[in-house]
Amino acid sequence: MNSEQLRAAARFTLITLALAGTYLLLQHGWMALGGLGADWWQARQNAALVDDAQVLAARSREAEARLPPQRRVDAFRLGQQMGFLAEYLGSHALSDAAARAQAEARAAPLAAQAETLADALGVAPAAWPAVSTADEFARLQARFEDDETGLGGRIERVLSPRHREIYLLGVHAGINRAVVQTSGGARFNGPSASFLVRHATLAGLPPAWWEALSRAPEGATPEAREARFISAIEALDAALAAPASARP
Template identity: 90%
Template sequence: MSSEQIRAAARFTLITLALAGTYLLLQQVWMALGGLGADWLQARQNLTLVDDAQVLAARSREAEARLPPQRRVEAFRLGQQMGFLAEYLGSHALSDAAVRAQAEARAAPLAAQAGTLAEALGVAPAMWPAASTADEFARLQARFEADETGLAGRIEAALSPRHRALYLLGVHVGINRAVVQSSGGTFFNGLSASQLVRHATLAGLPPAWWEPLSRAPEGATPEARQARFIAAIEALDAALAAPPGATR
């Protein structure tokens, strides 16, 4: 190869490397800009939720002034029961009759507790979206959000709009409780977690109360993951049950 050919090959290599470097740099820039765009959009959504929470608080103020404070945690507990039952029983919907019967028997005490609580709140019957097909089960979160059974609407009418948000917060906590318990902490429903964040924000709850429930629990063993998630639920329940202002 002549010296001219060597110089030409070297120039070609340098140009190729320069173009590749420029491409990679531009790729990183666009990725960074994309990340900034996503962060900006999330920030805008969060600000909108905070504004919506203030509106919800104003709409709820008069009703909440005449309601016992424990109605807050009761609405949350009822939601958690409905979410758990819907997820747990729905996950057995395609099983054979014997397995479904066993699941229903195990769930019966919780369903009875939910019925009693709904009666006490004046929002009975305590009904969750039942699933008999894979499609119905896959749309569980959307069906709760659409208030297929009318329970959320009855809670809003009997209690307040903010109690409805607490109920739906409980629903999504209950769904993931069933997911975490049945999978030993291996699985976690991100869609319910995102709805949890939404309803907790609308209810005006401090993030420290609910953030541990917005992500999959950590732990070296299934037992540790389940225990961590249950502890986070119990901490949120305790915070809601505490006298107003006691845990803020």
């Protein structure tokens, strides 16, 4: 290869490297802009939720003034029971008859407690979305959001719009409690956690009350992970029972 060919090859290499470098810079630039766009969109979404929370607070103020704090706890517990029962029984819906019967027997006491609580609140029956197909189970969170059984609407009418949000917060906490317990802490339902964040924000609850429920529990053993998640539920339960002066 003569000197002219060497110079041409060198120019080609330099041009190729320059183009590659330019492409990488543009790629990083677009990625950075994409990240900024995602952050901007999330910020807008969060701001919209806060605005909606203020509207719900105003709509709920009169009803909440006459209701004891215990009603917030009751709404949360009822939601928890509905979410747990729907997830637990739904996960056994496609099992054989013996396994389904065993799951139903184990869930019966909780179902009875839920019915008693719903009756005391004046929102009975305590119904959760039934599951008979894989598709129905896959859409469980959306079916609660759509209020398939009408329980959320009854809670809003009898209690308040914010009590409905607390009920739905409980639903998604209950779904993940069932997931965590039945998997020994190995699984966590991300979509339900996202809905939990939404409803907690709309209910106007401080993040410190519920953040631990929005992520998979940590721990060296299944027992530790399960205990940590249950502890987070109990902490939120206690915070909801706080007197009016401690409310957000």
